Amino acid sequence: MRKTIITIALLATTSGLFAQQGNEEEKIKATILAYIENFFTNDYDKMEKHLHDRLAKRGIDQAGRLSDDFPKSVLKELMSNKQPLPLRLQENKVDSIFIDQKMASAVLTTGYPNVKWKEYIHLAKLQGKWIIMDVFWIFDQK
Numbered sequence: 001m002r003k004t005i006i007t008i009a010l011l012a013t014t015s016g017l018f019a020q021q022g023n024e025e026e027k028i029k030a031t032i033l034a035y036i037e038n039f040f041t042n043d044y045d046k047m048e049k050h051l052h053d054r055l056a057k058r059g060i061d062q063a064g065r066l067s068d069d070f071p072k073s074v075l076k077e078l079m080s081n082k083q084p085l086p087l088r089l090q091e092n093k094v095d096s097i098f099i100d101q102k103m104a105s106a107v108l109t110t111g112y113p114n115v116k117w118k119e120y121i122h123l124a125k126l127q128g129k130w131i132i133m134d135v136f137w138i139f140d141q142k
Helices: 002-040 044-048 072-080
Strands: 051-060 093-100 103-112 115-126 129-139
Touching: 002 044, 002 093, 002 103, 002 115, 002 129, 044 072, 051 072, 051 115
Parallel strands: 051 129
Antiparallel strands: 093 103, 103 115, 115 129
């Protein structure tokens, strides 16, 4: 009987941890999607809420060179000069989410209709909210 009670308690604790982990993954995914969807639709104010003030964004361009840095101010300028991509045309996929306490990483596969890239994203949970700290991107050569 005691063994059964211990087993049930362990199962309940484990399933609670998995549920909590799944909930955090959904919050991370929502943060990343809000960032990229609003980037493509040129809604800087909605996107900016998901980025830390000290955001570090850079990547490897199509020529294989490291890009310039893209802090939030540069992203705002870039967004004001590009054509918006409606949500219905976007293909954004978040996977490979890894969480370690109050930090996380994930891979975002995204792009425009003829150009795809991956963004490797690092997040921190600050004041109860997941926020994007770093983005490193590379064009998808497939």
